[in-house]
Amino acid sequence: MSAAPERIDGGRWDALPAWLRPRADDTGSGRDRRLIEITVLVLIGVLLAVATVRDVVLQTEVNHRLVADLATWRAYSGHDYHNLTTEQDIKRHTTREIVCGNTSPGAPKARTQLCLIMSGPVVHGRRAVRGGYSLPPRLLFDVRSARHGCFGTAVGEGLCGKS
Amino acid sequence: MSSSLAANAAALPAARSDVRPRWAVALAGLCGLLLVAATAEIVLDGALAHSPLIPRSPAIAGWLGGIGERLGYRVFLIALLAFTGAYAVLLALRGRGLLGDVSTRWAIGLIVLLHALIFAGPILLSTDVFSYIAYARMGVEHGLNPYLHGPSAIAGDSVYRYVGLDWVHVATAYGPLYTLLSYPLAPLGVKGALWGMKVQALLAGAGTLVLTWRCARLRNLDPAFALLAVGANPLYLIYGLGGAHNDLILTFLMMAAVALTLAGTRAGGSVEGAGGSAAAGRSGRYAWAGAAVVAGALVKATGAVLLPFVVLSRRSLAPLVGAALALLVGLLLAYAVFGIHGVNIVSALNRDSAFVSTDSFPTEVAHLFGKPGVFPVDHTLLKAALAAILLYLMWLTWRGYDWVAASGWALLAIAVTSTWLLAWYTLWALPLAAVARDRRLLFATLAVQLLFIVHQTAPLIAPVQ
Numbered sequence: 001m002s003a004a005p006e007r008i009d010g011g012r013w014d015a016l017p018a019w020l021r022p023r024a025d026d027t028g029s030g031r032d033r034r035l036i037e038i039t040v041l042v043l044i045g046v047l048l049a050v051a052t053v054r055d056v057v058l059q060t061e062v063n064h065r066l067v068a069d070l071a072t073w074r075a076y077s078g079h080d081y082h083n084l085t086t087e088q089d090i091k092r093h094t095t096r097e098i099v100c101g102n103t104s105p106g107a108p109k110a111r112t113q114l115c116l117i118m119s120g121p122v123v124h125g126r127r128a129v130r131g132g133y134s135l136p137p138r139l140l141f142d143v144r145s146a147r148h149g150c151f152g153t154a155v156g157e158g159l160c161g162k163s
Numbered sequence: 164m165s166s167s168l169a170a171n172a173a174a175l176p177a178a179r180s181d182v183r184p185r186w187a188v189a190l191a192g193l194c195g196l197l198l199v200a201a202t203a204e205i206v207l208d209g210a211l212a213h214s215p216l217i218p219r220s221p222a223i224a225g226w227l228g229g230i231g232e233r234l235g236y237r238v239f240l241i242a243l244l245a246f247t248g249a250y251a252v253l254l255a256l257r258g259r260g261l262l263g264d265v266s267t268r269w270a271i272g273l274i275v276l277l278h279a280l281i282f283a284g285p286i287l288l289s290t291d292v293f294s295y296i297a298y299a300r301m302g303v304e305h306g307l308n309p310y311l312h313g314p315s316a317i318a319g320d321s322v323y324r325y326v327g328l329d330w331v332h333v334a335t336a337y338g339p340l341y342t343l344l345s346y347p348l349a350p351l352g353v354k355g356a357l358w359g360m361k362v363q364a365l366l367a368g369a370g371t372l373v374l375t376w377r378c379a380r381l382r383n384l385d386p387a388f389a390l391l392a393v394g395a396n397p398l399y400l401i402y403g404l405g406g407a408h409n410d411l412i413l414t415f416l417m418m419a420a421v422a423l424t425l426a427g428t429r430a431g432g433s434v435e436g437a438g439g440s441a442a443a444g445r446s447g448r449y450a451w452a453g454a455a456v457v458a459g460a461l462v463k464a465t466g467a468v469l470l471p472f473v474v475l476s477r478r479s480l481a482p483l484v485g486a487a488l489a490l491l492v493g494l495l496l497a498y499a500v501f502g503i504h505g506v507n508i509v510s511a512l513n514r515d516s517a518f519v520s521t522d523s524f525p526t527e528v529a530h531l532f533g534k535p536g537v538f539p540v541d542h543t544l545l546k547a548a549l550a551a552i553l554l555y556l557m558w559l560t561w562r563g564y565d566w567v568a569a570s571g572w573a574l575l576a577i578a579v580t581s582t583w584l585l586a587w588y589t590l591w592a593l594p595l596a597a598v599a600r601d602r603r604l605l606f607a608t609l610a611v612q613l614l615f616i617v618h619q620t621a622p623l624i625a626p627v628q
Contacts, residue, residue: 055530059625
């Protein structure tokens, strides 16, 4: 990676930064073709850079929301539990999340679980609870038929097999 | 030809060793210290284990554990970013010839120290090495074919608890040569095999660096710059060597192929017209280069991508003959040990190409356009795009473009279009980029690596409890 002056093609490439200029012994890459290649490479680079930054922003928002979800569940239930599960809306990419946790001390999912549906923005480290339901103890998966005690939006959405 | 040599000679810092500003030397020293400090921070904190960044592992670095604190995302990411910044500054200083001759010895010393630190530390960031050990133990200790069963077939084995959850039911996707290389380590127990894997990665990494140096010299490029570009690279050191990944064996064999080809060209060129013995020597080296490419592909199938570029650039059948003979020997050996499943590397490659990781560029682009991820049709489009890129690169190589650069671009294109991107996949192109005639390749490779690192930084901005 030399910074030594290399006048190639009569200085045609001098306007470009050093790393984009061809070496004196870089054969096989025609003049116009090289310009096209550089344009394509820069366009791909911009696309990847924008996609990466956008993805970091998305992840940051998700992380921010998840922290608020956990704090909201603890505040709502009055239990300072740390073994909580969060289900995101990965199909529609909304901010709606369902956070579940035990209602009394015990191993994860060993007791009756309280599940809260949260959506909307984070305000003062909390999110709005729109509804929820309960799950029986020792249930491995959150299935509609096992849910009971639906309230709030969970009733309208028909999330419970029995209310 | 003479102007070309003059331009190349200018690339060597020796020609400008009188230009060595004090500030540049001081800045380089600071960067070197930062690299060592960041590595030490990761290694010492990681030695305590109980970190989401350190896979569950037998205690191999416990003696380092009393100094640091538990490694969290925040500290790790700050260390990684500091490392990356220092690396970029060092490369810029050396690339601009501001450090003179003295920096060559320092560069070697720095790289040796960084390697020693990583080698002494725990396994970083990946459970893959435990999959390697599990496959080896399946074959040697349990009489099971690792091309037919996943590690769950040896759930009672002491290594099983360390294998990544995603991989316990997955048969090996690695080439038969790598599986055979791992077999001698299986009887050493999990801890012994783990050290064996670390030694393998260290030796392969060191071999890659030696060959990178040699190839840079053969091409009249600055060998210290090439050495720094690869040996002090954050993803090479922290992810590649830190995880004892077999990708380093692949890069070693690829660089062996490059070195043999360059040596063959030089040997042939220096005695051009002198007779048949020189031509025979050159063909012999090309044949060995073809064999080295195949050996790399028998470690990880991706390595095969170099072969068409070697053949097209040399305009000789010798690499093809060497490759064919090596393939014949390799496949016979694989068939004898693993049966037909050990020979069918393509099916494992097809299976793995369907995987999707959150770090892959196609996934990021899909998110950018509001899609939840990549779909089967995207896989087809990506494969078509990759095929078009490879054909274009082959055409360029046929027209005289540097085959080393073409191979590097091909490997970089594979990593970028893959829906399953891991940090160590971005290392495939790196040593080739360091010795390529096309400067754009190194810049593009480092840019891709930088984007990968940037993509890891979300927990730094919004930490998760």
